[in-house]
Amino acid sequence: MSTSVFALPVSLALHLLTSAAPASPSPATAPVKPPPASAVKGLTAAQLDAAGRLVGPALTEGHSYARLAELTDGVGPRLSGSESAEAAVQWALRSFKADGVKAWKEPVKVPHWVRGEEHGEIVTSERTRGLPLSLMALGGSAPTPPEGLTAEVVEVGSLEDLAALGDQVKGRIVFFNHDMSEAADYGRFAGMRSRGPALAAKQGAVAALVRSLATASLRSPHTGATRFDEGGARLPAAAVSVEDALTLHRMLQGGPVKVRLVLGCSELPDADSSNVVAEVRGREKPDEVVLLGAHLDSWDVGTGAHDDGAGVVMVMEAARLIAKLPQAPRRTVRVVLFMNEENGLRGGRAYAEAHAKELPKHVAAVEMDAGGGPPLGVSLHAGPGGEALLRPWLAPLDGLGAGRFMVGHATGADLSPMEPAHVPFVGVRVDSSRYFDVHHSMADTLDKVDPRDLSRSTAAVAWMAYALAEAPALLARPTGPESDNPPPKK
Ligand SMILES: [Zn+2]
Incomplete structure (x- = not known):
C-alpha cells in the first residue's frame, strides 16, 4: 500500500x-x-x-x-x-x-585461536628509511618465528594472479591487493583473505598480507578468518590497513620492497x-x-x-x-x-x-x-x-x-x-x-x-x-x- x-x-x-x-x-x-x-x-x-x-x-x-x-x-x-x-x-x-x-x-x-604480539614494517632500503605497518593477524594464521621473518613482497590482484606466478612466490611474502570500495564488493574479494594465504603457502610463500576488506579506513586493519587445509601448508597471514596496502603498492612500482613481520598467534586445542x-x-x-x-x-x-x-x-x-x-x-x-x-x-x-x-x-x-x-x-x-x-x-x-x-x-x-x-x-x-x-x-x-x-x-x-x-x-x-x-x- x-x-x-x-x-x-x-x-x-x-x-x-x-x-x-x-x-x-x-x-x-x-x-x-x-x-x-x-x-x-x-x-x-x-x-x-x-x-x-x-x-x-x-x-x-x-x-x-x-x-x-x-x-x-x-x-x-x-x-x-x-x-x-x-x-x-x-x-x-x-x-x-x-x-x-x-x-x-x-x-x-x-577452534581456539589466540592472537599474540603482532607488528610489521617495511624494511629500510636505499629508497626508504622504513615504515611501520598497521596490521592485524588473520584468524587462523600461523605464527612467525619469535624473532620474526623478513622477505621480499610480491603483489597479486587475484587468486588467478597468484596461480599464474607459480613458484615465483617461493620464499616471498604474497601481498593480496584489491580495490574494494563498497559493501557489495565484499563477496568478490573475500576469497583472497579466506583462501589466498593457504594457496600462497602451497606455492612456497613464507607469509601473506591481505588488504583489509573495508569501505572506510583511518589506517585501521580489519581481520577475518583464513582457512588452511587439514594437514596442509600454513603460513603467517595478516590484514594490513587500506593505507598501508596503498603504500606497499606505490613502493612496489619503484622496485623491490622487503617487509619484516612478527606474529605471535597460536592455535590451542579445540x-x-x-x-x-x-x-x-x-x-x-x-x-x-x-x-x-x-x-x-x-x-x-x-x-x-x-x-x-x-x-x-x-x-x-x-x-x-x-x-x-x-x-x-x-x-x-x-x-x-x-x-x-x-x-x-x-x-x-x-x-x-x-x-x-x-x-x-x-x-x-x-x-x-x-x-x-x-x-x-x-x-x-x-x-x-x-x-x-x-x-x-x-x-x-x-x-x-x-x-x-x-x-x-x-x-x-x-x-x-x-x-x-x-x-x-x-x-x-x-x-x-x-x-x-x-x-x-x-x-x-x-x-x-x-x-x-x-x-x-x-x-x-x-x-x-x-x-x-x-x-x-x-x-x-x-x-x-x-x-x-x-x-x-x-
Ligand atoms: Zn557476522
Whole structure:
C-alpha cells in the first residue's frame, strides 16, 4: 500500500527516541494502537493487534539497544574458545530467563585461536628509511618465528594472479591487493583473505598480507578468518590497513620492497562451547519451527557491536516481545544464538546435525548478520508462491521502510548447513552500506550503532518472525541452492 498504516507509531517512536537518551527506555510503553482490520487486507484483527504489540514496543522501549550495551560494553569481544565467549553464553541464558523465554545450551566444539604480539614494517632500503605497518593477524594464521621473518613482497590482484606466478612466490611474502570500495564488493574479494594465504603457502610463500576488506579506513586493519587445509601448508597471514596496502603498492612500482613481520598467534586445542537456543512454543503446531538466528561470537577486536551483537539483540527482542503476546503464534519461534560463525561455523554445523530429524519441520529460517542498519525489505529463498503468500504480511513493515520484497540472498552463514534439508530462508534485509566501515575491526563498537535504526530493524524482525509463525499456509520449500538466487543489486 502507498501510505503506511504504521506511519503514526513510527514517527511517534522516532520522536520519543530522539528526545530521550539513547539507551534509556521511553515512558511510552502502551501497545501501539493497531489500525482497523479493514485497513489491511488479509490480516485478522488479532494479527493486527499483535503487530501493534510487537512493532510499538520494539520502536519505543529502547530494549534492544540497552541489551546491545550489555553485550558489547559488559561482555566485550567474544572470540570462540575465549572466556568472554563463555561469558556471552551465560549472559544470553540469564537474559532469556529474565524475558520469560525458555532457553538452553547445546554443545559445540570450537577452534581456539589466540592472537599474540603482532607488528610489521617495511624494511629500510636505499629508497626508504622504513615504515611501520598497521596490521592485524588473520584468524587462523600461523605464527612467525619469535624473532620474526623478513622477505621480499610480491603483489597479486587475484587468486588467478597468484596461480599464474607459480613458484615465483617461493620464499616471498604474497601481498593480496584489491580495490574494494563498497559493501557489495565484499563477496568478490573475500576469497583472497579466506583462501589466498593457504594457496600462497602451497606455492612456497613464507607469509601473506591481505588488504583489509573495508569501505572506510583511518589506517585501521580489519581481520577475518583464513582457512588452511587439514594437514596442509600454513603460513603467517595478516590484514594490513587500506593505507598501508596503498603504500606497499606505490613502493612496489619503484622496485623491490622487503617487509619484516612478527606474529605471535597460536592455535590451542579445540574448546568446549555452546549454541544458545530459546523458544516460544507454538499454540497449534509446536513441532513446526520458525528459526531466528544470529551469532553470539565475535572477533577479538572491537566489541562486535554490528557483527553480530546487533543481530543477537534483534532476535532476542523478537522472542521477548512474541512471548508477551496474549496468544502465542500458531508455530514455534526458536531463537538460535550460534557460536563460532566467525572462524569455523561449528555452531551452524552442530545445530544442523543435532536437529537433522527436525529440519523437515523447520518451515522458515531467518539469520540477522549484516549489522544494525535500518530495515530495507524482505528477500526469499523458497519454492514458488512465496511472495504471494507473504505479501499481506508486509503491510506492518511499510512504516519501517521495509514493506517490499527484494531480490538477492536470504541466507546467513550459520543457516547454510540447513540448505540440503531445503529449509526456506527469509532475509530481513538491513542497510549494510556502512557495515564494512567497521566490520572485523577495533572500531566495531556500540557508538557505531544508531539506536533508532536498531529499533526499526528489531521491529521488522519481530513482526516477520510472528508472520512466518502465524501465516495459515507454509512457504513452499526451495528445490535449488541459495547460490542460484540472483546476486544483490549494487
Ligand atoms: Zn557476522
